[in-house]
Amino acid sequence: MLEKMIFGRFIPGDSFIHRLDARAKLIFVFLFIMVVFIANNWITYGILLLFTFLIIKLSKIKLYFLINGLKPVVFLIIFTFLLHLFFTREGPIILDWKFIKIYEEGLKQGIFISIRFTVLVVLTSILTLTTTPISITDALEVLLNPLKKWKLPVHELALMMSISLRFIPTLMDETDKIMKAQMARGSDMTTGSMKERMNAIVPLLIPLFVSAFKRAEDLATAMEVRGYKGGEGRTRYRKLEWAFRDTLILLTLVVLAAILVYFRN
Amino acid sequence: MEREIISLQEVTFTYAEEETSIRPAIQNVSYTINEGEWVAIVGHNGSGKSTLARLMNGLLFPQTGTVRIFGEPLNEHNLWDTRSKMGMVFQNPDNQFVGATVQDDVAFALENNGIPFEEMVERVHASLVKVNMSDYMNSEPHHLSGGQKQRVAIAGAIALQPRILLLDEATSMLDPQGREEVLQTVHELRKETDLTVISITHDLEEALLADRVIVMNQGEKYAAGSPHEIFERGQELIDLGLDLPFAMNMSRLLRAQGVPLVADHMSEEELVNDLWTSHFNK
Amino acid sequence: MDISLQQVSYSYAKDTPFEKRALYDVDLLIPSGSYQAIIGHTGSGKSTVLQHLNALLKPTGGAIRIGGTEVVAGKKNKKLREIRQKVGIVFQFPEHQLFDETVVKDIMFGPMNFGVPEEEARKRAIELVRLLGLPEEVLEKSPFDLSGGQMRRVAIAGVLAMNPEVLVLDEPTAGLDPRGRKEIMDLFYRLHKEKGLTTVLVTHSMEDAARYADRIAIMHNGRCVLQGIPQEIFSNEDRLMDYRLELPQSIKFQKKLEEMMNKKFPSLCLTEETLAEELARLVKKEREI
Numbered sequence: 001m002l003e004k005m006i007f008g009r010f011i012p013g014d015s016f017i018h019r020l021d022a023r024a025k026l027i028f029v030f031l032f033i034m035v036v037f038i039a040n041n042w043i044t045y046g047i048l049l050l051f052t053f054l055i056i057k058l059s060k061i062k063l064y065f066l067i068n069g070l071k072p073v074v075f076l077i078i079f080t081f082l083l084h085l086f087f088t089r090e091g092p093i094i095l096d097w098k099f100i101k102i103y104e105e106g107l108k109q110g111i112f113i114s115i116r117f118t119v120l121v122v123l124t125s126i127l128t129l130t131t132t133p134i135s136i137t138d139a140l141e142v143l144l145n146p147l148k149k150w151k152l153p154v155h156e157l158a159l160m161m162s163i164s165l166r167f168i169p170t171l172m173d174e175t176d177k178i179m180k181a182q183m184a185r186g187s188d189m190t191t192g193s194m195k196e197r198m199n200a201i202v203p204l205l206i207p208l209f210v211s212a213f214k215r216a217e218d219l220a221t222a223m224e225v226r227g228y229k230g231g232e233g234r235t236r237y238r239k240l241e242w243a244f245r246d247t248l249i250l251l252t253l254v255v256l257a258a259i260l261v262y263f264r265n
Numbered sequence: 266m267e268r269e270i271i272s273l274q275e276v277t278f279t280y281a282e283e284e285t286s287i288r289p290a291i292q293n294v295s296y297t298i299n300e301g302e303w304v305a306i307v308g309h310n311g312s313g314k315s316t317l318a319r320l321m322n323g324l325l326f327p328q329t330g331t332v333r334i335f336g337e338p339l340n341e342h343n344l345w346d347t348r349s350k351m352g353m354v355f356q357n358p359d360n361q362f363v364g365a366t367v368q369d370d371v372a373f374a375l376e377n378n379g380i381p382f383e384e385m386v387e388r389v390h391a392s393l394v395k396v397n398m399s400d401y402m403n404s405e406p407h408h409l410s411g412g413q414k415q416r417v418a419i420a421g422a423i424a425l426q427p428r429i430l431l432l433d434e435a436t437s438m439l440d441p442q443g444r445e446e447v448l449q450t451v452h453e454l455r456k457e458t459d460l461t462v463i464s465i466t467h468d469l470e471e472a473l474l475a476d477r478v479i480v481m482n483q484g485e486k487y488a489a490g491s492p493h494e495i496f497e498r499g500q501e502l503i504d505l506g507l508d509l510p511f512a513m514n515m516s517r518l519l520r521a522q523g524v525p526l527v528a529d530h531m532s533e534e535e536l537v538n539d540l541w542t543s544h545f546n547k
Numbered sequence: 548m549d550i551s552l553q554q555v556s557y558s559y560a561k562d563t564p565f566e567k568r569a570l571y572d573v574d575l576l577i578p579s580g581s582y583q584a585i586i587g588h589t590g591s592g593k594s595t596v597l598q599h600l601n602a603l604l605k606p607t608g609g610a611i612r613i614g615g616t617e618v619v620a621g622k623k624n625k626k627l628r629e630i631r632q633k634v635g636i637v638f639q640f641p642e643h644q645l646f647d648e649t650v651v652k653d654i655m656f657g658p659m660n661f662g663v664p665e666e667e668a669r670k671r672a673i674e675l676v677r678l679l680g681l682p683e684e685v686l687e688k689s690p691f692d693l694s695g696g697q698m699r700r701v702a703i704a705g706v707l708a709m710n711p712e713v714l715v716l717d718e719p720t721a722g723l724d725p726r727g728r729k730e731i732m733d734l735f736y737r738l739h740k741e742k743g744l745t746t747v748l749v750t751h752s753m754e755d756a757a758r759y760a761d762r763i764a765i766m767h768n769g770r771c772v773l774q775g776i777p778q779e780i781f782s783n784e785d786r787l788m789d790y791r792l793e794l795p796q797s798i799k800f801q802k803k804l805e806e807m808m809n810k811k812f813p814s815l816c817l818t819e820e821t822l823a824e825e826l827a828r829l830v831k832k833e834r835e836i
Contacts, residue, residue: 064564134365166365169407174643180603181644184636185705186660188628203656206646210691218360225322225353226363226421227345227377235379237372237389310696310724410589438722440589441751467724506726511796511819518819522827533800541807544830 010132016245017059018130022139024246029127031253036116038260045115047263051256052119059126069125070118077117084110133165138238155231163219171212178207267299269336270429270461271321276330278316290316291327292484300428301459303451305472305492308481309506314465317481318433321463322351335428349378352422356434358414359406367409368393368402371421378425392420395457396450412443416450423454430454432464436471448474469508480505493531512536548614548633548712548745550577550600556608556620557595569595572609573771575764577713582739582746584756587766588791593749596766600715600747601634602627614712632661635711639718641702645690650676650701653690657709668708675704679734696727703731707738713745714738720755732759757781757795757817765790778815797822 012018017025039045056066070077084106091105128136141158148154179189182203189200273296279289291313298304308314319325320332323344332339334347352374355361364370368389375385393399396416406414415435422430432451436444448471454460464471472478478495480487482505488495496502496510499517503509509517515536516529527543530536557570570592577583577600587593598604599611602618610619613630635657638644647653654672659665676686679700685693690701706714716735720728736759739746750756756763756777763780765773767790773780780787781798793799797819804826805811812829816822 062564132365134369162365163363166363166406169405170359173407177638178644180598181636181638181641183603184601184631184638185644185657185709186628186631187656188660203644203646207643210646211643215360218355218357219363221324222353222355222361223363223373225324225348226374227349227425228373229345229377233379234376235382235385237369237376237382237385239382309726311694442588469725506724508725511800514819515800515823518823519826522823524823524827524830533803537800537803537807540804540826540830544833545808 011065011129013060015058015060020249021240021242021246022131022135023143023240024249025127025131026139028249028253029124032123035257036120038264041265043263044260045112047259048119052122055126059130061129065129066122066125070121073121077114081110081114084113134162137161138240175208178204269297270300271298272333274331276327278320278325278327288484290484294486296479300461302477303462303475304477305475306465306479306481307467307472312481313484314481315433318431318465322348322353349425350427351429351431352427353431354418354422354435356437358411361418362406362414366403366405367417370417371424374421374425388424392424396420410443411439412446415447419450429461434465436468497529499529549579551612554609555606555611558607561607569769571769575771577747579745580743581762582760583762584748584750584760585764585766586750586756591766592769593766597715597717597749601636602630632709633711634713635706635709636715637703637706637719639721642698645698645702649687650690651686654705654708657705671708675707679704715747717749753795777817781815
């Protein structure tokens with residue numbers, strides 16, 4: 001069961017997008033979220049879709065992964081679409097049946113918002129699919145570094161993140177093992193009433209927590225023995241290298257924004 | 266000329282200071298380890314051997330007695346400096362693997378000690394070559410076997426070029442193949458440098474590789490000597506909860522069956538020869 | 548009850564891009580009342596086979612018959628929970644599954660999940676604690692206050708409390724010291740003999756397989772490559788070497804002796820004790836000549 005969870009997982013590859021610096025990708029997504037709001041008509045949304053499609057192609061990510069990445073939010077997208085469809089009452093009526101009234105503006109807005117949502121989710125998925133979690137953490141650490149002046153423990157947060165990320169697969173394996181051990185003792189999370197199923201979670205969570213605490217303790221000891229005494233005086237092994245293509249991708253975004261501004265209403 | 270590198274003098278340590286009914290984890294233990302030696306500290310689970318590891322690198326401080334590393338008593342002031350000259354590998358292969366990938370993990374101690382970037386890259390690579398893991402530089406820990414993870418831990422430990430390598434039950438959680446990989450790696454390492462190795466273990470094969478063995482029992486030092494001297498004690502060790510080498514065990518069993526032997530033998534060849542000359546060569 | 552695997556195949560993450568084949572057409576028979584060892588390196592598929600024995604995993608090809616129930620690839624099956632009571636699995640490092648407030652409650656967890664009344668479950672818990680060599684005080688303690696060795700025994704008690712007909716052991720001695728290993732293995736052997744408990748031991752140790760098992764199966768790269776009684780398996784040194792497996796120490800030594808004496812022993816000595824006895828007998832014979 002757990003082996004089927006791939007949402008947000010890194011898929012190795014050597015596409016143009018894969019090779020971009022994680023900082024560039026993070027900044028890109030951050031800015032893109034704002035650029036998306038420039039679009040407000042068919043032309044601009046069409047351009048957005050085209051652009052997204054281009055990025056998908058450049059990333060060489062199989063459609064299978066993107067569709068799986070959309071699955072968790074498809075409900076939300078449909079919900080928002082329907083909200084606009086039925087409750088935005090502007091423009092001419094296009095459907096009038098019993099108590100259901102659908103206005104043209106409602107349909108348009110519904111479609112636009114859905115496109116916006118989809119495009120945002122797809123692009124963020126491409127970020128996580130083409131960038132290792134550790135690179136994202138590194139990029140965040142570098143980008144947020146200035147905030148150290150305001151007492152934000154950037155190094156500690158980044159280290160916490162990177163260690164947590166390293167342990168996710170390990171913890172997932174352990175969850176699987178404990179689940180199987182308890183199932184072998186008759187515990188069943190898949191059948192029974194809500195109360196029974198909730199009770200069946202306890203024999204899974206407690207051993208997980210206990211082992212997590214033990215891990216944390218062992219890890220802290222190991223880190224101390226290996227000389228870790230905080231961020232002061234540490235050097236960095238993993239380096240991020242900014243290349244021309246990173247500047248290029250950000251420029252592309254600027255160009256996109258300009259085009260959208262030109263074509264918007 | 267043997268030079269002392271670690272010594273414990275009349276060290277006592279207890280985990281529960283207030284509860285006098287529980288015996289101390291370590292009681293009045295003294296021993297010396299010389300530079301370049303491989304010393305195995307063996308004992309049953311609960312004999313105090315792991316506590317000794319923690320006392321030797323300052324994770325714990327004794328209630329009485331002195332722990333001397335590199336000639337100086339270990340204290341809060343020289344702790345970090347001492348640790349940078351000692352590499353330690355723990356029992357659980359996962360719970361000491363900090364880095365996202367193999368090379369990141371090996372670099373961890375180097376980063377902590379402020380080693381400049383170019384030198385880090387060189388040392389990480391060299392260490393991984395020494396433990397035969399350079400093909401796995403970018404591997405993630407959950408794709409590695411226990412033996413591989415422990416070898417990465419060793420690489421991380423030797424990256425700082427320490428004088429001492431402390432293995433705290435580093436093979437206890439491994440399968441036979443993993444154990445062999447790790448022991449082979451340490452064995453090879455010692456050929457190139459005069460690294461002092463202290464291994465805490467209850468594994469027989471590991472103890473046999475050592476120059477000297479210290480036997481712990483119920484928190485006290487029971488015996489010390491060469492592997493041969495220790496395993497000659499035969500039944501005593503079994504009573505202490507330990508294993509005997511195969512030939513030693515066979516010697517013991519044969520004598521119990523009324524088959525006289527010249528001596529209890531450590532090696533199978535010696536035992537075969539003894540049986541031949543004593544009983545079958547007519 | 549018998550367990551038999553018929554051409555069982557298994558793939559992890561089937562029908563996803565991460566699909567990975569773990570078992571190929573495995574045929575394996577575990578007769579009722581036998582003590583079977585399954586040997587193989589890490590990655591040989593022995594853990595996957597083990598999880599099929601109580602239907603935690605269902606084959607993606609072939610079928611497995613557990614007692615009267617058949618689990619066939621592709622067909623839905625509703626009676627799987629009953630199997631889990633009849634086939635008890637002690638996983639590796641079983642102390643990791645302990646969770647309840649007290650030892651007695653944790654041991655009672657298994658049987659009560661299968662409908663055993665509280666009184667009876669408690670009785671079993673008390674009896675098992677005694678059987679496993681733990682002091683009675685342990686019952687009301689938190690499992691997390693115990694030593695590692697004690698925790699393992701509590702976990703084993705938790706599986707035995709279900710009164711399974713088949714006991715499956717996944718490397719039960721992992722991480723234990725020599726004395727702990729011997730005590731645990733002897734305990735399981737006693738249970739096997741006294742209660743006729745069908746026992747399946749998944750292990751790396753050729754010595755344990757030789758000492759305790761009456762049938763041995765060898766797994767290699769997802770296939771069951773060799774199956775039979777110890778005498779047969781250990782006569783096949785060349786094949787074992789193909790699978791990177793060695794003979795048990797006692798048999799290796801026996802071969803050295805046979806070479807020295809230029810004479811074969813009447814049979815393979817599966818343990819040090821049997822070897823010593825056999826040697827003593829031969830020495831006496833030699834003296835009489």
